[in-house]
Amino acid sequence: MTVATLEVPPASPRVTGIRSVTVIGSGVIGTSVALAVRRSGAEVALIDADADAVAEAERMGAGVRFTPDTPPADVVVIATPPSSVARVLREAQERGLGAVYTDVASTKGVIVAEAARAGCDLTTYVPGHPMAGRELSGPAAARADMFAGRPWVLCPGPGTPWEAVRPVVELAEACRATVRLLPSRRHDRIVAAVSHTPHLVSAALAARFAEAEETVLSLAGKGLRDTTRIAAGLPELWCDILEQNAEPVAVVLDEVVRDLTAAAAALRSGGTDVLKDLLVRGNRGRHRVVDAFPAAESAF
Known part of the structure; x- marks a missing residue:
């Protein structure tokens, strides 16, 4: 068989x-x-x-x-x-x-x-x-x-x-x-989206606070802690992982960057529709993630 x-x-x-x-x-x-x-x-x-x-x-x-x-x-x-x-x-x-x-x-x-x-x-x-x-x-x-x-x-x-x-x-x-x-290649495309790119995005956000003043950090709430939690992973291991799955991660990361670049441009120009579209899609995506494993607490 x-x-x-x-x-x-x-x-x-x-x-x-x-x-x-x-x-x-x-x-x-x-x-x-x-x-x-x-x-x-x-x-x-x-x-x-x-x-x-x-x-x-x-x-x-x-x-x-x-x-x-x-x-x-x-x-x-x-x-x-x-x-x-x-x-x-x-x-x-x-x-x-x-x-x-x-x-x-x-x-x-x-x-x-x-x-x-x-x-x-x-x-x-x-x-x-x-x-x-x-x-x-x-x-x-x-x-x-x-x-x-x-x-x-x-x-x-x-x-x-x-x-x-x-x-x-x-x-x-x-x-x-x-x-x-x-199949192995399909697995790699999926984990690029659900695991590897989220780690990079979390790291990019957390990096904004690498040299932050204590006053800034004292005002941080649970949202920041939640979104930067997985950035605590070992850098050496994660470099290894990302290099092994480089192209699929780069494809997803490009999509995230396009959304964030458009959001930055909209903030400067007053493009409310662009921001609302991203936030609405974000709501929809979040609901789907939660529905997929409502009790999950672990990261991939």
């Missing part, structure tokens, strides 16, 4: 076929995956170049440190920055760390192309992206319920066998996420 005919089964509260998982990367996402999978009953091995991060994840109950005696896992989760995923995947496959491999990076197209060029086995690799996260970093910011009720996108290739996809579906369901299947 190939992904072209795949129907994702209903979510299960427990891992149904996964007994062991290896997570490479003990940051906020990797540790959150490990915590969720451990809660479902699977064994988890942790790998990270930062020994302190692994030790902290261990103390939190996310799993145990990977050793040379650790047997191959049912699923290997690569939770490293996007630019390193293809390299880590190749090395993990060469070491035979598991039967099936996936990742949690928020870009997909470039990674898949890099993995192909690197000679990775794409028949055992199911690209993934849990659509949840926090502006905080490190294992201490991880939560076992981070993915509950959130979409978890999988982007298997057209020839990926069901036997490879199924364990990754079960992994996402063990994290209480809802699996969605998308």
